[in-house]
Amino acid sequence: MKNLKKNQFQNHQRKKRKRVIMKKNQFQNHQRKKKEESDNEDEPDGASKEVFPDQPQDDESDSDDSDIEDGTIFDPQGVNKQEIEDNVSDEETETPSEEVTDSINNIIEELRLKSELPLDQYLTNTEFELTAYDFNTAVFMAKHEETNLGDLIADAILLGAKKIEKVDFSFISGQRIRGNIKPGNITVKDILTILPYDTPICISEMSGQSVLDTLEMSAKDYPFYNDGFLQTSELAYMIDVNVNSTVVLDDKNNFVKVADERRVKDVLVGGQPIDPKAQYKVAAECKVINDKAFGYVFPDAKIINNDIGTPSDLVIDYIQTMDSIPTRYIFPLGRITNSDNDYYITITDFVLNSMNGYSDAIVRKNETNLANLVTDAFLFISKLLDEDVEIALVNGGNIRGNLTVGKINYNNVITTLPFSSLVSITEVSGQSILDALEVGVRKYPNISGGFLHTAGLTYAIDPEIESSVVVDDSEPYNIFVEVSGKRRVHSVLVNGKPIDPKRTYKIIASSFITRDKGDGFVFPDANVIISDFALPSDLIADYLIRLDRVPEEYKQPQGRVVFKKTPQ
Structure with a gap:
């Protein structure tokens, strides 16, 4: 077992090295391209983006349920697809809008109509890739580790929420993040493509103990995939891989309790140790807080604002004032670590x-x-x-x-x-x-x-x-x-x-x-x-x-x- 974990760690480090080299090439290629571009920037092109394999690319697809969303996942070690326990309710896997049932593109069009922004509207640019998925290794990173795109989205949610309430931290499930953004200009369509779900973000108040239980639920399958794995802002923690998860679920796969030692440790809110008895204000998906999405249960949560916008709304609002995506996002920011x-x-x-x-x-x-x-x-x-x-x-x-x-x-x-x-x-x-x-x-x-x-x-x-x-x-x-x-x-x-x-x-x-x-x-x-x-x-x-x-x-x-x- 120890040798297996050692190999997993070394494989992870090798993948990190590949990503460093890849980001270097992307950064240099983008700088080279900028020098070659003409001064005509009247109609900037959208950033090249990658969406997950099997995700519908046009209106002719029969369903928006990709392999990645229906409970089938890619094994982190590169093994063939394996079935996992489906913690997402039937409502979760349906297209969020009743009017939209055919494809991701239809969802994008619906969101465009609500935002009243054209799909080709320029927002900002990035000189490096923002990732949720590693296409070279078929690893859906956002479902089992922190990613730079996850950091950016969680930050956007937190900063948007702070305009309304004094919010302590934010989180979003990795399953919601549906693609990568490659170096180049970023448009409205790019954001709606990676965040296609019309689920609002709400602000709630809950105890530190509920937060600790939530993180145990998020980390229960680590280092393997969990649709509910949380990308965070102002909430940092360490997963002890030497401790097996003791999360107890009911017959609907909803959280009941942590039966024994906890594997999530060193939890910090805004850089300070979390207090299980204190109350915290949280910005997160309403489906997670209210509807037990991914099996999460918040017995003491009190809703303060039930809709501050969708994740795509908040990301668009966050990045459109930027000259470019800050280079602090080149790599994950170290909010989620492991033992x-x-x-x-x-x-x-x-x-x-x-x-x-x-x-x-x-x-x-x-x-x-x-x-x-x-x-x-x-x-x-x-x-x-x-x-x-x-x-x-x-x-x-x-x-x-x-x-x-x-x-x-x-x-x-x-x-x-x-x-x-x-x-x-x-x-x-x-x-x-x-x-x-x-x-x-x-x-x-x-x-x-x-x-x-x-x-x-x-x-x-x-x-x-x-x-x-x-x-x-x-x-x-x-x-x-x-x-x-x-x-x-x-x-x-x-x-x-x-x-x-x-x-x-x-x-x-x-x-x-x-x-x-x-x-x-x-x-x-x-x-x-x-x-x-x-x-x-x-x-x-x-x-x-x-x-x-x-x-x-x-x-x-x-x-x-x-x-x-x-x-x-």
């Missing part, structure tokens, strides 16, 4: 250090072999998205442990890089990089969480020169103002060549330092290219899983940060 963290990724024959034997955080004032590995991982993965990235910067405070001799599993990686600050690709000047390096070493020989580790860049520190960095009195970090005197950082090389203060460089780093002024860093000329696209721990895991074992070159620090006097 597949104890599965083998690679092996190391030597210790990878951030701490010494006395538990001193040497990574906060010296180069370490683990810091070399981390920055190399940052740079490697970033180049899959943008091959022009030259430098990786990682603050020492981001690295919180050692990787010991032996097998490395995902939990080890998360423990070593535990923070949730996402990484971004950003353009900055050489001068901003030089100033950042000065900030990083201003406290030396004392430790500093801002001590910078690098890939693609090397530098030297003259410890005999006192730091002349001027900072303000901001809390919790003293923010950089200027370097008022002689610099202690020198001999800065980018890929072996002296850094040019006037040149622009593409870097990858945590948004904590490039945008949020964490540890006092300031990048005044920063231009974000790809924003908040991955967790540091995911970058390291995706890099390490490619390695049979950690290479010998990481046995010792590689001399990227050295201490020597400034040349005369």
